[in-house]
Amino acid sequence: MKSFIEETLDQLLSQPTFNLSKTTFILPSKRAGSFLKHILKQKISGSAFAPQVLSTEEFIEKITSLQTIDNTESLFKFYQVYKKITPKEEQEDFETFYGWAQTLVYDFNEIDRYLIDAEHFFSYLSRIQDINHWALSDPQTNLIEKYLTFWNLIPKYYQLFQQQLLENNEAYQGLMYRIASEKISSYLASNQEQHILLGFNALNNAEQKLFQTILEQNKGQIFWDIDEAFYNDNYHEASLFIRNYKKNWEFYQDENNTITTSSNYSSAKNINVYGVPKNIGQAKYTAQLLSEISEEDLSKTAIVLNDEGLLNPILNSLPQNIKKLNITMGLPxxxxxxxxxxxxxFEIQQTENQNFYYKPIIDILNHPFILMKLGESSQQLQQQIHQENLVYLSRTQILELSSESTKHLLGEILLQHKTPQSLLKAFTNLCQKLRLEDALDKPLETEYLYHFHQLFVKIQNLIAEQSPIQSIKSLHRIYRDTLETESLDFSGSPFDGLQLMGMLESRVLDFENIIITSVNEGVLPAGKSSNSFIPFDLKKEYGLPTYKEKDAIYTYHFYRLLQRAKNVHILYNTEPGSLNGGEKSRFITQLEIESPVGNEPKHQFLNPLVPARKNELKKIKKTPEVLEKLKALAAHGFSPSALTTYIRNPLDFYKNYVLGIRDTDEVEETVAANTLGTVVHDALEHFYKPFENKNIVKADLLKMKTEIEQQVKFEFEKTYKQAPINKGKNLIIFEIAKRYIFNFLAKEMKEIENDELIIKEVENKLTCDILIPELDFPVKIGGKVDRVDYKNGQLRIVDYKTGKVQAGDLNLKDWSELTQDYKYSKAFQVLCYARMIYAETPFENAEAGIISFKNLKAGFMPFKQIKNTVIDKDTLNQFETELKSLILELFNPEIPFEEKEV
Structure with missing residues (x-):
């Protein structure tokens, strides 16, 4: 395959009058210029003076001798113009101005690039706005008057903005194009070189004037890269611009001046279209395609990304056979x-509260760059925040908890900075402090720091003199916009190995193997979005580009890539509802309908292979070490909750009690269910503890009711530590805890009107031995009994539950179900408490049950075996039989800890 550049050079070098040393090549991009130099070096055998090779922007700069300013700098300079023209009482702050000025500067750019008479244009535009919206309003309101004044001032903004820039020898891109079009004749008169214009397609009016002047003055030649299949089709958008130039340029009115076309598109090609779900799917299949390409062919291969978000997934998916890779697009x-x-x-700096919310602080401490610097100090500070449940932290608190290294690194950024200059200085200092000692071993991290330091210095320089930015919010917006345009350039050989680029970087370049990703509608072409004050009909009237022209630009790039390629792989995202996904591009449909005979694309839908996953339940064998741990637990005493955990899932018991794995401490923003339970239990313990072995009377309960708020608040502060309970969900839960206790005491008061209530003991810790002849070591059960009382002489064992419990949860039909079905865990718990109390003080009969605060109407819900609520010695013997069976199973080395299906 001969590339377009190679074909053109062969044609030029065959011309007898062609003088290489007196030639300037002008191409759409610097990258295309690099390829031209590389191919030219191969074509010339002897020594020769190299020609000048320029991109369009470099050529424009050479003609004008002006310095280009970027979009952000343009806005700052435009604001100074805005303040000069706009009366002081009507001036907007920079943040408001920034919102609309970006669009206006973009429109200035377009007007200049297309050489439009600005005064006439803006006059026309202001009249349209007047007619469309406000002309019939009489009298006109203050808002309408301001709106119309704004449109009338735009020509003045434009003129003074241009004037100020040119006085400083500066220009935004569009202005530079306009000046170049005015100076081109004088430039050519003083320059004897021939200009070779290579590989252009969509030209703005300024470029058209430049190129036509070069051609008409016989100071150069132009070479278009267009295939006859598109050029001869009057309806194909790929040739839209070139057909217009042939029709409208005076140069082509001479019959001797023609446009040369190629016939590569109809040559044999292998075109494949793949519908792949999600971006990761595209990245993985791209890697699979690359793995099937030989090393020799990889240097003739290019991956073209239409979505820059695919860069990282593809880099992380590259197969082993990729030895050399050149990335053109740069990492944003x-x-x-x-x-x-x-x-x-930026988030914490814009917090209006004096205290910081803990999550951003944890995010900072957990960031890889901070961890690399602080290491253990960062982990310790996080642990303290979790342990002390600090939902909100003051700067003083953070510094008090921090080590010296943490204070040095983070102290400055935790200050509440009042000015953008102050925060920018803190950012540059942070970049310096984050510099790594082993920078040579971590070049990528060092490069990140260097580029961000440069970015902050750039913004500092922009706002150094008479800064319009007065708030951190405005600075954040400027930072985000500037960040959008910055990228980290990769180094690599542009002529060797696999090439990875965006669609615009592919201009003028040709490859045998092409992989194009994200060929979805809305991505390629981009769609109808337009950030402009200029209405569609006005753009059409003045010849400004609309979305239709932008579509035609990408049509040309897409089809030009296919012209000389042999193997083409087109991928698109099939995932419906996803951003940039779901619908294949119209280009794919066009290929399917209009491709030459034999070159029709083969369409496939791909789905990742998801192997059938057999969900095997885990089993843990009971090793001698595990049995020793179980013996230690038995000697201390198995709690009812530990045994019910075993009933629910033996694997959870193994993790929690044998291995001792507990949930890590987390900051509890909203009161958890177990915290609420602890608060209610502890408050009731405080109220009832003084009345052990006493008869409760109404006056006692009334006194308790007056102390509810104070005691609940105290218990929350003790259990929930420093987290706030005076707002949000926590305030609701605080009120719920008060209501639970109030309702409980009210129910008690009602009951003691007719019944006698004596509190025997409250929150008593008990243990008892369980004699199991089959085991030669002691086994105990132990736990804390919430309350034991006598109601009308009947002994009751009471367990409080803040969650909802139904009476049916305590109704046991068959004793064998007690240790088999977790449904009866509540019954198992109260029977354990009954057994422990019987061991301490034997009783004839008792009732054991639950009071559920979420089901308080049900009152005391006793354990039942069929319909019998009495717990006596026979009942306890039956329970102990089941308990021993469970413990024997627990200690049986032949029965592993086996996971139960959820």
Whole structure:
């Protein structure tokens, strides 16, 4: 395959009058220029002076001798113009101005690139706005007057903005194009070189004037890369612009000046279209396609990404056979890990409260760059925040808990900065402090820090003089917009190995093997979105590009890639509802309908292979070490909750009690169910403890009711530590705890009107031995009994539950179900308490049950065996039989801890 550049050079070098040393090549991009130099070097055998090779932007700069300013700098300079023209009482702050000025500067750019008479254009635009919206309003309100004044001021903004820039020898891109179109004749008159214009397609009016002047003055040649299949089709968008140039340029009115076309598109090609779900699916299948390409062919292969979000997934999916890779598009700085750190710092800086919410602080401490610097100090500070349940932290608290290294690193960014300059200085200092000692071993991290330091210095320089930015919020917006345009460039050989690029970087370049990703509608082409004040009909009237022209640009790039390729793989995202996914591009449909005979694309739908997963339940053998741990637990005493955990899932028992694995401490923002339970239990213990072995009377309960709020608050502060309970969900839960206790005491008061109630003991810790002849070591059960009382002489064992419990949960039909079905865990618990109390003080009969605060109407719900609520010696013997059976199973080395299906 001969590339377009190679074909053109062969044609030029065959011309007798062609003088290479007196030639300037002009191409759409710097990358295309690099390829041209590389191919030219191969074509020339002897020594020769190299020609000048320029991109369009470099050529424009050479003609104008002006310095280009970027979009962000344009906005700052435009704001100074805005303040000069706009009366002081009507001036907006920079943040409001920034919202609309971006669009206006973009429109200025377009107007200049297309050489439009700005005064006439803006006059026309202001009249349209007047007619469309406000002309019939009489009298006009203050809002309408301001709106119309804004449109009338735009021409003045434009003129003064241009004037100020040119006085400083500066220009935004569009202005530079306009000036170049005015200076082109004088430039050519003083320059004897021939200009070779190579591989262009969509030209703005300024470029058209430049190129036509070059051609008409016989100072150069132009070479279009267009296939006859598109050029001869008057309806094909790929040739839309070139057909227009042939029709409208004076140069082509001479019959001797023609447009040369190629006939590569109809040559044999292998075109495959793949519908793949999600971006990761595209990345993985791209890797599979690459793994099937030989090393020799990889240097003739390019991956074209239409969605820059695929860059990282593809880099992480590359197969082993990729030895050399050149990435043209660069890694966006916003995609680097360091970007998330500064985003979090901006978040805490814009917090109006004096205290910081804990999550952003944890995010900072957990960030890889902070961890690399602080190590153990960061982990210790996080642990303290979790242990002390600090939902909100003051700067003083953070510094008091921090080590010296943490204070040095984070102290400055935790200050509440009042000015953007102060925060920017803190950011540059942080970049310096984060510098790694082993920078040579971590080049990528060092590169991130360097680029962010540069970014902050750039913004500092922008706002150094008479800064319009007065708030951190405005700075954050400027930072985000500047970050969008910054990227981390990769180094690599552009002529060797696999090439990875965006669609625009592929201009003028040709490859035998092409993989194009994200060929979805809305991505390629991009769709109808337009950030402009200029209405569609006005754009059409003045020849400004609309979404239709933008579609035609991408049509050309897409089909030009296919012209000389032999193997084409087109991937699109089939996932419906996802961003940039679901619908294949119209380009794919067009290929399917219009491709030359024999070159029709083969369409496949791909889905990742999901192997059938056999969910095998885990089994843990009881080793001698495990049995020793169980013996230690038995000697201390198995709690009812431990045994019911075993009944629910033996594997959970193994993790929690044998291995001792517990949930890690987390900051409890909202009061958890177990915390609420602890508060209610402890409050009731405080109220009832003084009345052990006493008869409760109404006056006692009335006194308790007056102390509910104070005691609940105390218990929350003790259990819930420093977390707030005076707002949000916590306030609701605080009120629920008060209501639970109030309702409980009210129910007690009602009951003691007719019944006698004596509190025997409250929150008593008990243990008792369980004699099991089959085991040669002691076994105990132990736990804390919430309350034991006598109601009308009947002994009652009471367990409080803040959750909802139904009477049926305590109604046992068959004793064998007690240790087999977790449904009866509540019955098992109260029987354990009854057995422990019987061991301490034998009784004739008792009732054991639950009071559920969520089901208080049910009152005391006793354990029942069929319909019998009495617990006597026979009942306890039956229970002990089941309990011993359970413990024997627990100690049986032949029965592993086996996971139960959920």
């Amino acid at each position: 700085l916003k995609e680097t890990p360091l970007a998330s750190l500064f985003e979090v710092i």
